[in-house]
Amino acid sequence: MNNTHSRPAQRRTSPSLHAHQRKRLAQKHRLPPAVKFALGVGIAIAVLGGIFYWNVSSQETSSGTGAYSYAVANPGAGLFAPALTLPATNGTTFDLAAQRGKTVLLFFQEGVSCEPCWTQIKDMETNWSSFKALGISTMVSITTDPLDALRQKVADEGIATPLLSDQSFAVSQMYHANTYGMMSGSADGHTFIVIGPDGRIRWRADYGGPPDYTMYVPLPTLLAQMKAGLNGYAA
Numbered sequence: 001m002n003n004t005h006s007r008p009a010q011r012r013t014s015p016s017l018h019a020h021q022r023k024r025l026a027q028k029h030r031l032p033p034a035v036k037f038a039l040g041v042g043i044a045i046a047v048l049g050g051i052f053y054w055n056v057s058s059q060e061t062s063s064g065t066g067a068y069s070y071a072v073a074n075p076g077a078g079l080f081a082p083a084l085t086l087p088a089t090n091g092t093t094f095d096l097a098a099q100r101g102k103t104v105l106l107f108f109q110e111g112v113s114c115e116p117c118w119t120q121i122k123d124m125e126t127n128w129s130s131f132k133a134l135g136i137s138t139m140v141s142i143t144t145d146p147l148d149a150l151r152q153k154v155a156d157e158g159i160a161t162p163l164l165s166d167q168s169f170a171v172s173q174m175y176h177a178n179t180y181g182m183m184s185g186s187a188d189g190h191t192f193i194v195i196g197p198d199g200r201i202r203w204r205a206d207y208g209g210p211p212d213y214t215m216y217v218p219l220p221t222l223l224a225q226m227k228a229g230l231n232g233y234a235a
Contacts, residue, residue, distance in 0.1 A: 070207045071209055072205065077203055079200065080201075082171070088165075089147065108141075108193075110182075118159065123219055125160060147165040189206060189209060
């Protein structure tokens, strides 16, 4: 009697079958291209936003006013401000000559696509009493965007400050405000100009130029530098 029990043959799987199964599994869990693109864009926006706000907070805290240097273009302090007549988002035409007797702040900025610039205006509006304490009575902001685009933007942002449209670049070039942006002259930079009651420039700061291309100046820094410049102004 044969006591040897027959054993079932062992099933062998070819290496090529394993590779095929792994490929099918990877395809099953692969994200669609549209989803991958959306995730990539979201991550990029989050990273850029984080960098911007980290730079604003860390530079202000660690270095104070010294972290934000600026140039002073022509015309500068002591010179008469060039004539300026531009359409405004509030439906009026702003004429600088009509502001004689008041201290006016001009804020040239990059425009609709520069979100930090709009944050700058909103922060200034919220703390307008600090600017009034420096004797400033009026502020307007100037960009080279079309008036319709600016009207939509101020409505979206809830901004009360009149935005002036310098679409022809005539005013921006007279003030050399488009020399200090990051758009190679095709848009204004981040320029503040204080004009006194007599029509002369009392303080100017062009923050938008290289190498830092500043698009936002923390209010404590801006106010401190503006105050120092106005105090040092000699008519």
